[in-house]
Amino acid sequence: MILASLSGASAHEGHAHGDAPPPPNIQTAPRATAASPLFELVAVAADNALTITLDRFDTNEPVSGATIEVETPEGPAVASIDAESYRLDAPWISRPGDHELLFTVTAGADIDFLPATLRIPAAATPPAEEPGARGFLSAASVQEISKAVFAGIGDRLRRNDPAMLAMGGIGFVAGMLVMALMRRRRLAAGVTAAILLVALSSTFAHAETAAPTGGTVVRDVAQRLADGRVFAPKAAQRILAIRTMVASEQEHRRSLELPGRVIADPNASGFVQTAVGGRLSAPPGGFPPLGAKVEAGQVLAFIEPSLAAIDQSSIRQTQAELDQEIAISDRQVERFRKLRASGAVSATQLDEAEITLAGLRERRAALDEMKLVAEELVAPISGVVALANASPGLIAESNTVVFHIIDPARLWIEALSYGGEAIGQTASIADAEGGLIPLRLVGTGFSENSQAQPLHFAIEDNGERIRLGQMVTVVAETSASATGLAVPRDAVIRGANGGDIVYVHTDPEVFESRSVRTEPLDGARVLIVAGVAPGDRVVTQGPELLNQLR
Template sequence: MEFRTLIAAGCLLAASVVVGRAHDGHDHAPPPVVADSVAAPRGEAASDAFELVASLRNGELIVFIDDFATNAPVTSATVEVDTPAGTLALSPRADGGFGAPVAWATTPSRKDLIITVTAGDVIDILTTALDVPAEAVAAPPVSQSGWRNLQAVAHAVRDRLEPLSAAILPAGLGLIAGILLTLLFRRRGTRIAGLALMLLAGTGSPPAKAHDGHDHGPATPVVSVTGDLARRLPDGTIFVPKPTQRILAIRTAMSAEAQHRRVVELPARVIPDPNASGYVQASAGGRIEPPEGGFPRLGTRVSRGDVLAFVSPPLQAIDRSDMRQRQSELDQAIAVAERRILRFETLARSGAGTQVQLDEARLELQGLRDRRAALDQARREPEPLVAPVAGVIADSSAVTGQMIQPSAVVFQIVDPDRLWLEASSFEALPGIGNATARTANGTSLGLAYQGAGLASRNQAVSVHFAVTAGSTVIRLGQFVTVLASLHDEISGIAIPRASLVRATNGQTIIYVHRSAERFEPRQVRFVPLDGDRVLVQAGLEAGQRVVTQGAELIDQVR
C-alpha cells in the first residue's frame, strides 16, 4: 500500500511540473532571432573628379575615395574633414581607405561633413552627412557580432531555465521529505502528512499562463548585427560596399554615342603565309633515312638548305642488270685506254709519236674513270631532302625505314610570325577596312586585309587576311571569327565585351554604376563591333557609367 502511494504521488508531481511548463505541444520559449545584417551609418558624395563614401565603424570615421569615371581607387591623397567637433585629418588605411577615430560616433544625431580631397594637382571639396540612429550606436561592432550573438542566445536560454529550476527545486525537496516521512514512520497520520507534503511540492510549481490570448511570456529576443555586406535589393539593384568593390576590382567607363563602321562576322581558319612556308617532298619513291643527329623534332627552327632526311631509291632487278653491263663496258674501255697511253708514252720517248696524242689518250681515260665513279655513286648515294624556306617544323611524317611514294609530303615548314587567315564570305563585300579576329577563348588578333577571290568555293568567296598581332596564340587549321569593318557607318555606344553578362533568363544584361555603392542591371541589344567591343543599340543611354570589369562577379551577388 505504501509503495503504491509513493508511485501515485510521484506521478502527480511529474504531471504538475509538465502542466506548469507547456500545454498541447506548444513551445513557449523559441530561440532568439538574429536580424538581417544592415550597413553601418554612411553617406555618399560625388563630383566630376571623385566619388566617396563615408561611414562610421567601431568609433572610427572611414572614407573611401574613387575616381568618378573609372571607379579606380584613390589611395594617394590628402583628406581633411570638417566635422561638428572641428577639422580632422584622415590617415591612409591598409584597405585603401582613409580613417581616424572620432568621439562623436557614439552620439545618435545627424553629422554634416565637409571633406577636402587633394590628389596631385586636383583639389575637390565634397559634402555629405551621416545619420547615426540609436540602434546603430547600441549595436555591437562587426568584428564581435558572432560573439555577441552567442552571448544573446546564452542569456535567453538562462532566462528560460531559471523559472524551470525554481519550480523543480522545491518540488524535488518536498518529494524527498514526503518519502522519508512515509517510510520512516508507520503511523497512519504520519503517512498522510507525507503524502500531503508531496502533493504540496507538486503544486508549488508556477502555474501555467492562461491559454486564452496565447500569453506565452516575454517577446522573442532579437539580436541585431551591423555589417557591410553585398546584397541584392528588392528593387533589383545590387548594393556593393566600397571595400568589396576594391576586392572585386570593379571598374567603369562613361558611355558615349558615336558613329562606327558596320562590322560583319566571317568564319575563318588559320593558314600559313604562302611566301613564308613550304613542303619537303621526295622527287622519287624510296626508303627514308635520318640524317646525322636524327630527324628534326616538331617545333625545331631550321634554315633554308638544311638537310632534313635522305631517301634511298630502290633498284629493280632489270636496273641492276643494266648497271652491271655499263660497269663492264666502262671497265673494258678504261683498260684499252690505259694500254693506249702506255704505247703513246713509248712512241713519244722515241720520237715516233707526238705529245698531243698522249694528252688526248690521258683525257679520254680520265673521262671513263669519272663515268665509272658516277655510276657507282648513283647506286650507293641517297637523295637528300632539304628545307626550301626558313621556319619551324610544323608537321612531320618521317619514320626511319618508311617507304614513301614520289611527291609525298615528309615535312611542312612554317614561319610562325607570318600566318594568314582564310575567311569565307557568303555576300559581296563592297570594301573592307580594318579587321580583327577573335578566338574561342576571347583572344583578339590584329589583321591586315590581303585580298578576296573571284571564284566561288562552296557558295562562298575566300578572303585572305594577314595576322599582324597575336600570331603566337594560334595554330594552323584553328577556326576563328573575323570581324571586318565596312565603309558604311552605324550609330551606337561602344562598350567592352567584358561588360556583357548572361542573365538566368537567357537575356544579355550590363550593369550601370548608378551611385557610389549601387549597381543597376540593364537589358541591352547589341551588334559586334570588333574583337574586344560590341555596339549597344538599345537599352543604354550616353553619359552613364558602365561596368567594364567585374560585371560577372556583381551578377553573382544574391
C-alpha cells in the same frame, strides 16, 4: 500575459508546418556617400572611427596617396592613410542623429569638395507596455480569445498532433465551462478559465519548440537586394577589381563577324618534300624540332632511296649485262693493242675501243653507287619549323611533306563571308588577352559551292600573339554606319534568360543590371544600340562576378 501566450502559440503553429524561421532584420553599417565628376567617396562608421574609400568617378579605380580633410561636428580633422583606404578617428559618431560632413580631397593636381550627411540611428528600445494590459478583459475579448484558441486546437487535431490530442478533451471541457459561466454572467470565473486554457495551450506549444526571435544584424557584405540590384561595399569592389567607364554615344562603322583561320603568307612559307621515296635519316645534330629557326639552304634531313624487288632484279640484270659487255670490250682493246704494233689496226680503232670500255665501266660503277647516294632535304626559306614529320628510319613516299617552314612575322587570315555586303579594307581580331590585332584586306575570291566568299587578310603586327591554324573571329568593317555606345566585349555578359546584359554603377555601392541589344564593332568592342543611356557608368571589368552574387 494572454498576448504573450498567444504569440507563443502562433510561433509554434508556424514551426509545426515546417516553415523556416523569419530572417532577421538585416542592415548595413551607417555610412555617408558623396560623388562628383572627379571622385566618389564612401565613409563607413564603426568603432568610433570613419573608414573612407576614395575612387575615381568614371573608372572606379582606387585613389591612393590623396589628402582628405574633413569638417566634422567637432572641428576639422585629417584622415590618415590605411592601406588602400583612409581612417579618421570620430568619437562623435556615438551620438545618434544627422552629422553634416565636408570632405576636401586633394589628389595630385585635382582638388574637390564633397559634402555628405552621416546618419547615426538611435539605439533600439523595448516596446512600451500597452495600457490596460494588466486589467481584466471584457466579455467580448474573452469570447474572441476562446474562438482563436479553439480554432488552433481544432487544426492540430485534424493533423493528429500528439500534443493536441490530450489538449482536445481539456479544451472542450474548459470551453464548455467558459460558455456556461458566461451565460450566468460570472465574468471573473470566465476570465480565469480562459486564462487557464490559454496558458495551458501555450505550455504545450512551448514544450515542443521556442519561438525564434529576430534581431537586427549588421551585414556589411556584398549581396543581392530584393529588387534585383546588387549591393557591393567598396571593400568588396576592391577585391573584385570592379572597373567602369562612362558610356558616350557616337557614330561608328557597322561591322560583320566572319569565321576565319590563321594561315601562312604564301610568299613567306615553304614546304620540304621528298622527290623520291626512301628512308629518312638525320643530318649532323639531328632533325630540327618544332619552332626551331632554320636558314635558307640548311640541310634538314637525308633520304636514302629504297628500291622495290622488281627494281632490284632489273638492276642486277643490267649489272650482269654490263659486266659481260665490259669483258668483251676489254678483250677487244687488248687485241687491238697487239695488232696496232704490227699495223693491222689503226690508231682510231684502238681509241674507239678504249672509249667504249671506259663508258661501260662508268655505267657499271653508277649502278653500284645508286643505293649509297642519299637525297638532301634543304630549307627553301629562312624561318621557323611549323610542321615536322621526321623520324629516323621512317619510310617516306614520294611528295611527302616532311617540314613546313614559315615566317611567324608574316601571317594571314583566311575568312569566309556568307553575306552580300561589301567588306572594307580594315578589319580586326581579338587576341587571348582581349587586345586588338589590326588586319588589312589582301584579296577577295569568288563564292564557292557553299556560297561562302573567301577573304584573305594580312596581319599588320608581327603576329606573335596568334598561332598558325588558330580559329578566330574576324570583325570586318562595312560601308554602312551605326550609332551607339562602344564598350569592351567583356562588359556584356549572358543573363539568366539568355539575353545580353550589362551592369550599371548607379550609386557608389549599388549596381543595376540592364538588358541591352548589341552589334559587333571590332575585335575588342561591341556597340550597344539599346538599353543604356549616355552618361551611364557601365561595368567593364568584373560584371560576371557581380552577376554571381546572391
